[in-house]
Amino acid sequence: MKKYNPITNEAKWRKIWQESGLYKTPSTPTNKSYNLVMFPYPSGNLHIGHWYNFGPADTLARYSKMHGKDVLQPIGFDAFGLPAENAAIARGLMADEWTDHNTSIMTEQLKKIGTMYDWDRMINTSKPEYYKWTQWIFLKLLHAGKAYQKDGLVNWCPSDKTVLANEQVINGKCDRCGTEVERKNLKQWYFKITDYIEPLLADLDSLDWPDRIKDMQRNWIGKSEGAKIAFAINGSNSSLAVYTTRPDTIFGATFMVVAPEHPLVSELTSEDNRAAIQAYIKQAGSKTDIDRMESAEKTGVFTGSYAVNPATKVNVPIWVSDYVLMGYGTGAIMAVPAHDERDFEFARKFGLEIIQVIDGPSVQDKSHNLTGKLVNSGDFTGLESNKAKSEIIAWLEANALGSRQIQYRLRDWLISRQRYWGTPIPIIHCDNCGIVPVPEKDLPVLLPLKQKFGKDGRSPLLDDPDFINVECPDCGSKARRETDTMDTFVDSSWYFLRYPNPEYQDGPFDPVAVKQWLPVDQYIGGAEHAVLHLLYARFITKFLHSTGHLDFNEPFTKLINQGMILGPDGNKMSKSKGNIIDPDDYVDRYGADAVRVYLMFMGPYDEGGPWDPKRFEGSHRFINKVWELCTTSYSELQHDSPSEAELQSKLHKLIKKVTVDTQVSKFNTAISSLMEFVNYAAKVQAKGDVSKEQWHIAITSLVKLLAPFVPYLAEELWELLGNTSSVHTQAWPEYDPELVKDDIMTIIIQINGKLRGQFVVNTEDAFYKDELERAAREQMADLLKTTEVVRVIVVPGKLVNFVTR
RNA sequence: GGGCGAGUGGUGGAAUUGGUAUACACGACGGACUUAAAAUCCGUUUCCUUUAAGGAUUGAGGGUUCGAGUCCCUCCUUGCCCACCA
Numbered sequence: 001m002k003k004y005n006p007i008t009n010e011a012k013w014r015k016i017w018q019e020s021g022l023y024k025t026p027s028t029p030t031n032k033s034y035n036l037v038m039f040p041y042p043s044g045n046l047h048i049g050h051w052y053n054f055g056p057a058d059t060l061a062r063y064s065k066m067h068g069k070d071v072l073q074p075i076g077f078d079a080f081g082l083p084a085e086n087a088a089i090a091r092g093l094m095a096d097e098w099t100d101h102n103t104s105i106m107t108e109q110l111k112k113i114g115t116m117y118d119w120d121r122m123i124n125t126s127k128p129e130y131y132k133w134t135q136w137i138f139l140k141l142l143h144a145g146k147a148y149q150k151d152g153l154v155n156w157c158p159s160d161k162t163v164l165a166n167e168q169v170i171n172g173k174c175d176r177c178g179t180e181v182e183r184k185n186l187k188q189w190y191f192k193i194t195d196y197i198e199p200l201l202a203d204l205d206s207l208d209w210p211d212r213i214k215d216m217q218r219n220w221i222g223k224s225e226g227a228k229i230a231f232a233i234n235g236s237n238s239s240l241a242v243y244t245t246r247p248d249t250i251f252g253a254t255f256m257v258v259a260p261e262h263p264l265v266s267e268l269t270s271e272d273n274r275a276a277i278q279a280y281i282k283q284a285g286s287k288t289d290i291d292r293m294e295s296a297e298k299t300g301v302f303t304g305s306y307a308v309n310p311a312t313k314v315n316v317p318i319w320v321s322d323y324v325l326m327g328y329g330t331g332a333i334m335a336v337p338a339h340d341e342r343d344f345e346f347a348r349k350f351g352l353e354i355i356q357v358i359d360g361p362s363v364q365d366k367s368h369n370l371t372g373k374l375v376n377s378g379d380f381t382g383l384e385s386n387k388a389k390s391e392i393i394a395w396l397e398a399n400a401l402g403s404r405q406i407q408y409r410l411r412d413w414l415i416s417r418q419r420y421w422g423t424p425i426p427i428i429h430c431d432n433c434g435i436v437p438v439p440e441k442d443l444p445v446l447l448p449l450k451q452k453f454g455k456d457g458r459s460p461l462l463d464d465p466d467f468i469n470v471e472c473p474d475c476g477s478k479a480r481r482e483t484d485t486m487d488t489f490v491d492s493s494w495y496f497l498r499y500p501n502p503e504y505q506d507g508p509f510d511p512v513a514v515k516q517w518l519p520v521d522q523y524i525g526g527a528e529h530a531v532l533h534l535l536y537a538r539f540i541t542k543f544l545h546s547t548g549h550l551d552f553n554e555p556f557t558k559l560i561n562q563g564m565i566l567g568p569d570g571n572k573m574s575k576s577k578g579n580i581i582d583p584d585d586y587v588d589r590y591g592a593d594a595v596r597v598y599l600m601f602m603g604p605y606d607e608g609g610p611w612d613p614k615r616f617e618g619s620h621r622f623i624n625k626v627w628e629l630c631t632t633s634y635s636e637l638q639h640d641s642p643s644e645a646e647l648q649s650k651l652h653k654l655i656k657k658v659t660v661d662t663q664v665s666k667f668n669t670a671i672s673s674l675m676e677f678v679n680y681a682a683k684v685q686a687k688g689d690v691s692k693e694q695w696h697i698a699i700t701s702l703v704k705l706l707a708p709f710v711p712y713l714a715e716e717l718w719e720l721l722g723n724t725s726s727v728h729t730q731a732w733p734e735y736d737p738e739l740v741k742d743d744i745m746t747i748i749i750q751i752n753g754k755l756r757g758q759f760v761v762n763t764e765d766a767f768y769k770d771e772l773e774r775a776a777r778e779q780m781a782d783l784l785k786t787t788e789v790v791r792v793i794v795v796p797g798k799l800v801n802f803v804t805r
Numbered sequence: 806g807g808g809c810g811a812g813u814g815g816u817g818g819a820a821u822u823g824g825u826a827u828a829c830a831c832g833a834c835g836g837a838c839u840u841a842a843a844a845u846c847c848g849u850u851u852c853c854u855u856u857a858a859g860g861a862u863u864g865a866g867g868g869u870u871c872g873a874g875u876c877c878c879u880c881c882u883u884g885c886c887c888a889c890c891a
Binding site for chain 2: 327622
């Protein structure tokens with residue numbers, strides 16, 4: 001038989017599959033499986049991470065299809081976004097042309113993977129027929145009071161010249177370009193994600209998602225329970241409210257700290273301290289978040305005012321410091337230096353009093369934040385922290401000094417961007433009418449194409465009179481269009497609803513098709529979206545559910561996270577490190593099947609790991625071995641019944657193993673068992689000691705089991721075996737539980753837990769304890785002669801263990 | 806500082822969830838085929854002592870158990886996420 005040529009073979013089947021429409025999505029699914037991958041950004045090149053996401057995802061989709069599922073496996077492009085704009089600025093191109101060029105290149109690359117994508121369902125978020133409906137969703141949010149404009153301190157990336165959502169700031173830096181983020185006061189558009197905060201938290205429990213991702217979302221939402229407490233300000237009618245999770249430590253609150261931006265700062269500041277306070281506020285305001293974090297030492301200034309600790313009635317000084325954040329709680333704290341590290345540090349630096357109120361190690365040199373018995377706490381002394389918390393809150397409530405309070409870290413989603421290449425926000429600003437939404441019938445608000453950029457990257461929309469100048473839809477007078485566009489995460493927060501019918505004209509999604517296909521059964525993508533896309537998509541789904549547009553409230557029933565493929569040196573692939581692996585180099589030489597096998601075999605799917613060019617050889621060899629095995633004709637040389645029984649048994653064990661492992665995405669062990677079987681079958685083939693019929697059954701089953709992993713190779717082999725229909729439409733082989741069972745079992749013999757021997761019994765005899773012990777004693781007679789057996793443990797079907805003195 | 810995870814041969818990794826540790830693959834070494842090389846095939850390959858037979862071994866130390874890679878405690882190393890969040 002001739003050598004396998006993956007390149008010509010893959011091209012052959014790619015063509016046949018496309019022409020025959022093999023992967024058309026069934027129009028009326030009865031047994032649906034919606035298999036989705038996170039759609040790519042059209043950067044211009046499909047990288048190894050894409051392959052690692054899409055290849056194994058396709059294996060699962062094919063596996064589902066062979067199990068009789070009606071599979072929807074679509075693909076599209078998340079096509080708006082900054083890189084297009086930056087490329088356009090750098091190279092003097094148009095953002096839309098650059099994007100279209102990239103999507104066509106990447107579509108060709110995607111086709112090579114050998115996935116079952118239904119290309120008629122392609123989605124591109126930068127096309128008017130798509131973003132019309134992104135705008136529609138914005139209007140729905142607006143009308144429901146869930147989209148609003150707010151003036152406030154926002155994250156500003158000076159390099160990308162736009163604001164960013166909290167989720168897009170990583171360690172004080174822009175997650176796109178790594179520039180330090182500045183804080184600016186700007187009026188911006190927000191989505192009220194916080195209105196869904198409790199369902200977003202509670203519904204995580206019901207999802208079949210990795211715990212890691214659920215924990216990340218929980219942490220990001222950041223629910224904490226505590227109390228809001230008012231401290232009366234000495235010599236004023238105002239009071240200063242604080243939030244604390246440790247009301248049980250209130251007797252140890254020896255001073256207070258307010259954020260520099262706190263509205264009461266000016267009122268609290270005495271004349272003597274005003275100059276110092278103002279200088280401090282100015283200095284704090286000019287710091288970036290990074291400066292704040294990196295300043296190891298606490299800084300702060302005394303305001304000159306005092307408040308009364310409601311528990312101790314003692315006057316406590318009020319300080320200003322930037323270690324208290326205006327954005328969380330009330331922007332003011334009661335400082336308990338004995339039991340909070342930061343307060344302790346501050347008290348030490350400025351010589352403030354430290355009073356221990358929770359029993360435990362001394363707080364002379366180091367604070368401790370343990371819970372325990374209260375000390376120095378008036379009537380509450382002696383109570384345990386937990387009890388004290390509720391009793392102190394009850395006392396505060398009874399005296400109108402405070403109340404139980406739940407606090408979250410999640411903020412509303414800032415969605416406006418001062419950029420060109422995005423979905424225009426459908427709003428008109430009118431001097432008479434104020435903010436006027438674009439009427440639904442006027443959607444889409446078209447983004448002008450073929451725009452030239454200025455040198456500074458300023459959005460061309462700002463200088464486009466045709467775009468800006470518009471009549472007010474309400475009063476008809478001259479008005480101005482909103483020039484901000486939406487965060488691209490808005491585009492991707494609903495795309496999965498459109499795949500079931502991407503041609504639909506009467507709304508963002510076809511309610512009938514959505515009912516048929518949604519929610520997504522299996523969603524596969526990287527963990528980097530844990531608190532971005534995945535949270536936003538859940539929010540939008542819950543919003544559309546609450547308005548009656550959807551009858552489910554979680555979009556992704558099951559989530560699988562693939563790990564990250566690293567460079568051969570074990571580092572993240574990056575241009576600067578020069579360790580980027582281009583999948584095309586391997587695909588063009590060894591074929592897509594080999595790349596798929598390598599990626600699935602290299603280790604657990606959720607862990608990823610370094611790409612090792614040497615190790616890649618193994619998957620290439622495996623494919624050739626399979627080819628040799630299946631294309632070499634078989635002749636029965638000598639018939640041997642035990643050999644035939646063994647072949648059957650091994651085949652059925654293989655079917656079981658591949659079935660179970662693939663079901664739970666353990667591709668690496670599924671493939672290793674396929675390799676084992678192929679090695680074994682080659683030996684059987686050489687000996688020729690099984691019947692032709694059994695051999696044929698084995699090879700036929702093997703090719704079916706291989707089909708989801710190496711779709712091109714399996715299809716060719718299937719044809720060579722004389723079949724006329726596609727292997728990808730075959731039913732998955734079933735295993736016979738009787739054949740999976742072994743006739744004989746190996747029982748091990750231990751002495752004091754150490755392996756000393758073994759013997760073989762018929763399976764039906766492996767459960768008679770006395771027999772097993774007798775057989776073991778017989779074999780161990782010599783060793784047991786000299787010692788006293790004090791106990792014998794017999795585990796049926798497993799082992800006999802003699803415990804000796 | 807907080808949350809979650811991981812540590813098994815020269816390397817990537819298996820291990821029926823408490824019952825024969827090191828499957829499968831890579832690499833290496835030896836051999837066959839070849840004028841030669843590639844490819845392919847066969848053998849060896851955790852370590853120590855080595856003729857045999859043993860003994861040791863899952864980051865370190867302790868514990869529970871007849872029996873621990875697996876469970877518990879302490880420590881070390883490391884990855885990811887969050888972070889002056891009160």
